[in-house]
Amino acid sequence: MGRFAPCPPEAVAAAQALCGPVQLREVTDRRGSAVWQATGPLGSVAVKLGYGVGAETTAREAAVLDALPGCTVLAGRSGADVWYATPWLNGPSTWELFQAVRDGQNGRITALAGAVALCRAVADFHATGWVHGDLQPSHGIHTAGGVRLIDFAWSWREGTDPWWEFNGGITHLIAPELAARIARGPQPVRPTAASDVYALAGTLWTCVTGRWPLDYEAAGVDVKGSSPDGLRVAIASGIPLCSARPWPELQAQLARVLTAPGTERSTAGGLADLLSAVPL
Numbered sequence: 001m002g003r004f005a006p007c008p009p010e011a012v013a014a015a016q017a018l019c020g021p022v023q024l025r026e027v028t029d030r031r032g033s034a035v036w037q038a039t040g041p042l043g044s045v046a047v048k049l050g051y052g053v054g055a056e057t058t059a060r061e062a063a064v065l066d067a068l069p070g071c072t073v074l075a076g077r078s079g080a081d082v083w084y085a086t087p088w089l090n091g092p093s094t095w096e097l098f099q100a101v102r103d104g105q106n107g108r109i110t111a112l113a114g115a116v117a118l119c120r121a122v123a124d125f126h127a128t129g130w131v132h133g134d135l136q137p138s139h140g141i142h143t144a145g146g147v148r149l150i151d152f153a154w155s156w157r158e159g160t161d162p163w164w165e166f167n168g169g170i171t172h173l174i175a176p177e178l179a180a181r182i183a184r185g186p187q188p189v190r191p192t193a194a195s196d197v198y199a200l201a202g203t204l205w206t207c208v209t210g211r212w213p214l215d216y217e218a219a220g221v222d223v224k225g226s227s228p229d230g231l232r233v234a235i236a237s238g239i240p241l242c243s244a245r246p247w248p249e250l251q252a253q254l255a256r257v258l259t260a261p262g263t264e265r266s267t268a269g270g271l272a273d274l275l276s277a278v279p280l
Helices: 009-019 054-067 108-127 176-184 193-209 228-237 248-259 268-276
Strands: 023-030 033-040 043-050 074-078 081-087 140-143 146-149
Touching: 009 033, 009 043, 009 074, 009 081, 033 054, 043 054, 054 074, 054 081, 108 140, 108 146, 108 193, 108 268, 176 193, 176 228, 193 248, 193 268, 248 268
Parallel strands: none
Antiparallel strands: 023 033, 033 043, 043 081, 074 081, 140 146
């Protein structure tokens, strides 16, 4: 691994304004984005730094956080880099919550409750007029006060101008109709609540199985040899779901969402209701 990016002194000062004198713990540093947990006597904050190709992405996310109701964020620039600090969320991600399920150690009661709570959190987010745009297994944090969404770099509020170019967040969880619009243009492409729900169902499928929902091999798609653009074209044309069903009752409900046309797809709240009825 390479050297972790240094945390700008301006960001450290912002963290200390919220928490008092802080200690930094390195969390992740990849693709032009570094994150620390800054902890002091008054609490903890997440500090995110966007540098190089990640600067614009971090600036977008800071702007979204500043616009979201109930969010606390301090943001600024350090030269060409962009940083922000926001309260740290304590709790496992949805991916982590499903670990026992993937390991074959049961854990279904906790996982199912978490899946329903994640769907409700997405439904609440949509009810405010926002679309997330990049739901994936690590972007829901299950705190003591409920599920909180993170990573809003592609989020936008309906009725406002979307970001000038949208490439669908993580490619493997992009809705087919959204993949088609990105492939054919023109930009800007608007993600929708319906495309969020596809990604939500795909996220939960991945958390259950440990793999992406689509069976690329059955469709003759060489994932490693394909560019994101090529994968989006393939997804737009239709790829079947993987056959692995370690949790068939839950996956049957997710499959209903993943195979439905965008105009007929359940809402996030509707998916929560479907999952609530899954027998244990």
